[in-house]
Amino acid sequence: MRWVTLLGRIGTVILAIGLALLVAWLIPSGSSSWSGVSQPVEPEQYMISELGVYSPQTAFRISVEASDNVRVYLLGLSLVEFDNWRTQVVEAYPDSATIFHPYTVPLLFFHEAYPEQPFPDLFGPQTQNMVWNVTVLDKGLETHPEIILWDPPPSSSFSHELFPADVLHIWVIVANPSDGTVAVDTKVWDLTTLAPKERVIRPAILFISIGIALAIPWLILRKVKKSTF
Amino acid sequence: MGKGRPFLEIFTYALDEDYRFPILEIFAFFFALGTFVFVDLGAYSGQTGEALAYNLVSTLCGFPLLFIFVVLILKNVAYGLGGDLEKGVMQTLFSYPLKRRYILTAKLLSGLGIALLLLLGIQIFGLFLLAPDVILTYPSTVFLTYAAQLCSPALLLAGLVLLLTLRLKRAGLALVIGVVLLFAGLVVSGLVYSIAYGTGSDVALKIWAVINPNLALQTYYYPMGAVGFASETWVPSFSEVLLYLGAGYLIVAAIFVVGYVYFERRLEI
Numbered sequence: 001m002r003w004v005t006l007l008g009r010i011g012t013v014i015l016a017i018g019l020a021l022l023v024a025w026l027i028p029s030g031s032s033s034w035s036g037v038s039q040p041v042e043p044e045q046y047m048i049s050e051l052g053v054y055s056p057q058t059a060f061r062i063s064v065e066a067s068d069n070v071r072v073y074l075l076g077l078s079l080v081e082f083d084n085w086r087t088q089v090v091e092a093y094p095d096s097a098t099i100f101h102p103y104t105v106p107l108l109f110f111h112e113a114y115p116e117q118p119f120p121d122l123f124g125p126q127t128q129n130m131v132w133n134v135t136v137l138d139k140g141l142e143t144h145p146e147i148i149l150w151d152p153p154p155s156s157s158f159s160h161e162l163f164p165a166d167v168l169h170i171w172v173i174v175a176n177p178s179d180g181t182v183a184v185d186t187k188v189w190d191l192t193t194l195a196p197k198e199r200v201i202r203p204a205i206l207f208i209s210i211g212i213a214l215a216i217p218w219l220i221l222r223k224v225k226k227s228t229f
Numbered sequence: 230m231g232k233g234r235p236f237l238e239i240f241t242y243a244l245d246e247d248y249r250f251p252i253l254e255i256f257a258f259f260f261a262l263g264t265f266v267f268v269d270l271g272a273y274s275g276q277t278g279e280a281l282a283y284n285l286v287s288t289l290c291g292f293p294l295l296f297i298f299v300v301l302i303l304k305n306v307a308y309g310l311g312g313d314l315e316k317g318v319m320q321t322l323f324s325y326p327l328k329r330r331y332i333l334t335a336k337l338l339s340g341l342g343i344a345l346l347l348l349l350g351i352q353i354f355g356l357f358l359l360a361p362d363v364i365l366t367y368p369s370t371v372f373l374t375y376a377a378q379l380c381s382p383a384l385l386l387a388g389l390v391l392l393l394t395l396r397l398k399r400a401g402l403a404l405v406i407g408v409v410l411l412f413a414g415l416v417v418s419g420l421v422y423s424i425a426y427g428t429g430s431d432v433a434l435k436i437w438a439v440i441n442p443n444l445a446l447q448t449y450y451y452p453m454g455a456v457g458f459a460s461e462t463w464v465p466s467f468s469e470v471l472l473y474l475g476a477g478y479l480i481v482a483a484i485f486v487v488g489y490v491y492f493e494r495r496l497e498i
Contacts, residue, residue, distance in 0.1 A: 002237055002238065002241045005241055005245075006237075006241055006244075009244065009248075009250070009253065012250070012251065012253075012254045013253055013254055013257045013347070015254070016251075016254040016255070016257040016258040016261070017257050017258070017261045017351060019258060020257070020258045020259075020260075020261030020262040021261060023262055024261075024262060024265045055270035055359075055360075056270060056359055056360070057265075057268070057269065057270050057359065058270070078362070080278070165361075166360065166361070166362050167270055167360070194262075194265040194266060195265045195358060195359065196358070196359070199358050200358060203354075203358070
C-alpha cells in the first residue's frame with residue numbers, strides 16, 4: 001500500500017517533468033530578426049560569411065538563392081575550437097591578430113594549403129584568387145570534415161533551419177565551381193526557442209509513459225478509497 | 230517488525246503532509262520548465278570552460294528558481310515539524326518503534342531531501358539536454374557550484390528554521406523568521422560589497438564567504454577587479470575556495486547536529 005503510494009507519487013512527478021518537456025517542445029520557435037547579403041561570387045571561388053554565435057536555444061534559418069548552381073556549406077566551431085583556430089592563425093600570421101577575426105576559417109585553410117606563403121591580402125588583386133579558390137576550400141574541408149554542419153548537394157536554391165547541438169560559431173560558405181560569375185542572395189533569420197526540439201521530445205515521451213505507468217495504480221487506489229469512504 | 234517499515238510509514242506520511250497532491254507535481258513541472266526558460270546559453274557566448282559551467286549553474290540558482298526552492302524547504306521544515314508539534318501528531322509518531330533521530334530523519338528526508346533531489350535532478354538533466362558538453366566536461370565545477378549555491382541560504386536557513394521550530398514549537402513564526410533571514414541575507418550580501426568597495430579591504434568579504442561560500446567561488450571565477458573593485462581586492466585560490474566551502478558546510482552540519490540533539494534529548498511534548 002505504502003509502496004503503491006510512493007511509486008504513484010514518483011510516477012506523477014515524472015509525468016509532470018515529461019509534460020514540462022512537452023510544453024518546451026510545443027512552444028514554437030520565434031523569428032526575431034533577419035539579415036541579408038547579396039554578392040557575386042567569381043568563377044571557381046568561394047565566399048564566406050560569419051553568421052555569429054548560436055546555441056541550442058538560439059538558432060537560425062538560412063536561405064540562399066543563386067543565379068546558377070552553387071555549393072553551400074554551414075560550418076560550426078565550438079568556442080574552444082575557435083580559440084584554437086585563432087591561435088593557429090595568429091601564430092602563422094601575427095599581423096592578423098586584431099583585424100581579421102571573421103576570416104579565421106579562410107586564413108587557416110589558406111595557411112594549410114600554402115604553408116610557405118606570407119600573410120595574404122585577402123581582397124588584393126594579387127592574392128585574392130589564391131585565398132578564395134575553391135580548391136583551397138575543398139582541401140580545408142577535407143582536412144576538417146568535423147566542422148561541416150550541413151552539406152547539401154549543389155543547387156541554385158537552398159533553405160535550411162539549424163539548431164546547433166552546442167554553443168557554436170557558425171559560418172556559411174557559398175562556393176561557385178562553375179566558369180561564370182554567380183549572383184548570390186543570402187538571407188538569415190534568427191530563431192529563438194526554449195529547448196532543442198529533437199533532444200527534448202524523446203525524454204518527454206519516455207517520462208510521460210513511465211509516469212503514467214507508475215501513477216495509474218495509485219490513482220485507481222485513490223479513487224477506490226474515495227468512493228469507499 | 231524491523232526499522233524499515235515504520236520509517237517508511239513516517240516517511241510517506243511526511244511526504245503526504247509536505248507535498249499534498251499535486252503540489253510536488255506543480256513544483257516539478259515549473260522547475261523543469263523554468264530550467265529552459267531561465268538558462269540563456271547565448272548570453273555566455275564569450276565564456277568557455279569552467280567559468281561557463283559556473284555561470285550556467287549560477288543562473289539557475291538565482292531568482293526565482295532557488296528562491297522558490299528555499300521557501301519550499303523552509304515551509305516543509307517549519308510546517309512538517311511545527312505542524313505535528315502543534316497538532317500533537319508528534320506524540321503518535323513517538324509511539325512508533327523507532328528512535329527519535331530516525332523520525333526526524335524521515336521528516337527531513339521528505340521536506341529537504343526530496344525537494345533537493347527534485348531540484349538537482351531536474352536542473353542537471355535540463356542542463357544536460359541544453360549543453361551536454363559543459364555537463365560532461367566540467368562535472369566537478371557543476372557539483373562545486375551547486376554545493377556552494379545550496380550551502381547558503383538554502384541549507385543554512387533550513388537548519389536555522391529547524392532549530393527555531395523545535396524551540397518555539399510554532400511553525401508559522403519559525404517560517405516568518407526564516408523568510409526574514411533570507412531577505413536579511415540578501416541585504417547583508419549587498420552591504421558586504423559596499424563595505425569592501427568603500428574601505429578597499431577584503432575582510433568583510435572573507436567573513437561573509439564563510440557563511441556564504443558561493444562568494445568565494447564567484448570571486449575565484451570572477452576576480453573583484455572585473456566588477457570595478459581594485460584588482461588586488463581578493464582573489465582566492467582554489468584550495469581557499471574549498472576551505473570556505475568546507476567551513477560553510479561545517480556550520481550547516483553543526484546547526485543540524487544541534488537540531489538532532491535537541492530533538493532527541495531535550496524536546497518535550
